[in-house]
Amino acid sequence: MPETRPTRDQSDLADVLELVLDKGVVINADVVVSVGDTRLLSVEIRAAIASFDTAAEYGLQFPSGTDTDRVAAAAGVPPIRDRPEDQATLDELGIEAATSGGGSGNDGDAVEIEADEESEADDEADDEAEPEEVPEADDQD
């Protein structure tokens, strides 16, 4: 039986995203600024991936305090309301499985990201729009 080896190939993008976004050293010091909304970014990415892939039951996973309007905007769907009864899944909200480049998993250049280069063109302007400054590192959950 062949021995299983750990992988680090491009299909492991999910691990990269989770580790870099949700894990790692956190500093609690007033000399350090951390994005307060790491959680938000995390959710946005989930939304994006959900829209690329399956989107299944996605809306139920938003942590409390999430700026759902921004998430919805990012995912290109109508605003998601906060009331639990309205926490429909993104799927129901009309995210099409835009699988043009997606497909679940191992389609080669996941790490290459589905980059439309135009989005890079607007670089710094977009980059500096409403950064969220928080005087303390945001702790996880």
Add this chain to the structure above:
Amino acid sequence: MTDVGFEEGRYLYCVVDTTGEGPEGEAGRREFTPEGIEGGEPYVVESDGVGAVIQPRGEPFDSDDLRRVKRWLIAHQRVVDEAGQAFGTPLPFRFDTIHRGDDDAVREWLTAEHATLREHLDEFAGKWEYRVTLTAAGEFEPDDEDLADLRARIDEAGEGEGFLLEKQYERRLRELEHERDRDVAADLRDRLEPLVTAVESVEGSDLLGEGSGGDRVAGLALLADREREGDVGAELDEVAADPAIEVEYTGPWPPYSFAPELGGEE
């Protein structure tokens, strides 16, 4: 360009051991010229054998463009990876951690936190994070008396009663599935714990939420010596021998899941 954020800051990628005892020693260090986020040029500022990999940045990276954010995350990871190759196991920082002030401010922080950083660098030296995810392959079809009994009654029942029995059937099936997941996770942990330094459960937070198309059964983050990769793999082979279970094994990663929370000076 804007008056948000602050005048000067340094984006922190990771902290490394600069005593030259890493895998490449001094040679690796000279070759450490990674490309940073948004074309930044990370470099090392050090104090007494502890170095911070940084690049100038006055405010957090923030964007609504998800592809862009993903590129940043990957760029962050690439820098941390290269730092690991040059200096040995790094202490990876969470994305978007920025130190206020210039290089000197970072150096002061390194000096102030020297003992703590040194301790963690030593603790992680030669150790890396590995991640194991088990997913269920195919339908879950347990051999269970209750289920068989319910199935038989459903077949004989009328529409109304049949509906209720179906509900019971589903409930029983979910119950059994949870039991299976719990058992598999416990077994996995028992197998791997003797081989590694630390184990943490990973809740079902994998961002793609897809596993290999099946249902996620269990997930663990392991902190292990690189030499134990094969031992862990051999153990996983046995787990994977069960056709109902698929195993994903990734690594080596910098020890993100085991990284400490560092207090400030106050």
